[in-house]
Amino acid sequence: MTISVDRAAPVVVTTSIHVDAPIDTVWRLLADIGRWPTWNQAVKQVTLEGPVQSGLGFRWKSGPGWIRSTLLALESPTTIAWSGNTMGIKAIHTYRLTEAGGGVDVETEESWDGLPPKIFRGPLHKTLDKALRGGLTDLKAAAEAGS
Numbered sequence: 001m002t003i004s005v006d007r008a009a010p011v012v013v014t015t016s017i018h019v020d021a022p023i024d025t026v027w028r029l030l031a032d033i034g035r036w037p038t039w040n041q042a043v044k045q046v047t048l049e050g051p052v053q054s055g056l057g058f059r060w061k062s063g064p065g066w067i068r069s070t071l072l073a074l075e076s077p078t079t080i081a082w083s084g085n086t087m088g089i090k091a092i093h094t095y096r097l098t099e100a101g102g103g104v105d106v107e108t109e110e111s112w113d114g115l116p117p118k119i120f121r122g123p124l125h126k127t128l129d130k131a132l133r134g135g136l137t138d139l140k141a142a143a144e145a146g147s
Contacts, residue, residue, distance in 0.1 A: 002073075002079075003072045003073045003079070003081035003092070003094055004092075004094065004109075005092045005093070005094060005109045005110060005111035006092055006111040006113055007111070009092075009111035009112055009113040009117065010112065010113065010117040010118050010121045010124075011111065011112035011113075011117040011121060011124050011125045011128055012109070012110070012111045012112075013109065013110055013125065013128045013129045013132055014107065014108070014109045015107075015108060015109075015129065015132050015133055015136060016105060016106060016107040016108070016136070017105075017106050017136040017137070017139070017140050018100065018101065018103055018104070018105050018106075018140075019103050019104045019105075019106055019139065019140045019143045019144060020102065020103040020144050021103055021104065021143035021144050021146070022103075022104075023077045023078075023097055023099050023104045024077055025143050025146065026077075026097055026104045026106060026139065026143045027076060027077035027078075027097060029139060029142055029143055030080050030095055030097075030139070031052060031074060031076065031080060032052070033046055033048060033052055033056075033058055033060075033071070034046050034048050034052075036060065038142075039138055039139065039141075039142035040135055040138045040139070041134065041138055042062050042063065042131060042134055042135060042138075043060055043061070043062050044060075044061040044062065045060065045061040046058060046059070046060040046061075047059045047060070052071070052074065053071070053074060054071055054072065054073060054074050055070065055071060056070070056071040057069070057070055057071075058070075058071070058082075062131075063131075064087075065086050065087055066086065067084040067085070067086040067091075068084065068085050068086070069082045069083060069084035069085075070082060070083050070084075072092075073094075077097060078096060078097050078098070079094070079095065079096055079097070080094070080095045081093060081094040081095070087116065088114045088115050088116045089112050089113070089114045089116050089117060089124075090112070090113045090114050091110055091111065091112050091113075092110065092111050093108070093109070093110040094108065094109050094110075095107070095108050096108075104143075106136060106139065106140075108132050108135070108136060110128055110132060112124060112128060
């Protein structure tokens, strides 16, 4: 099942990074949602509503508020996607992992729809871009350290 972001949303960001670590190491960091706060500086807390599988509901604190999310796809070791809602923003987020050059190319995309992204498109695009790049930098550091 291929999940993609909402390309028609007012805010859409795509970015990527190469990680010099095995794909399984990167996958474990992303798929263990309850442990995101251990490697992603932006994630302060996560509450899972069951086992990690497609359809899982979870809440997590990042930035100023809590985000209520649903795991949309979990395809080991290449794809993880979820949707989320917070403060009038409807988000769809994907990670795609591809083995390359002795490591992994990690691409992440996120779309934001709703009234705030329509009104504050430019500033929210910058906010999301910074957040995604920061998350990838944290992921790379954790994976390359063997976390």
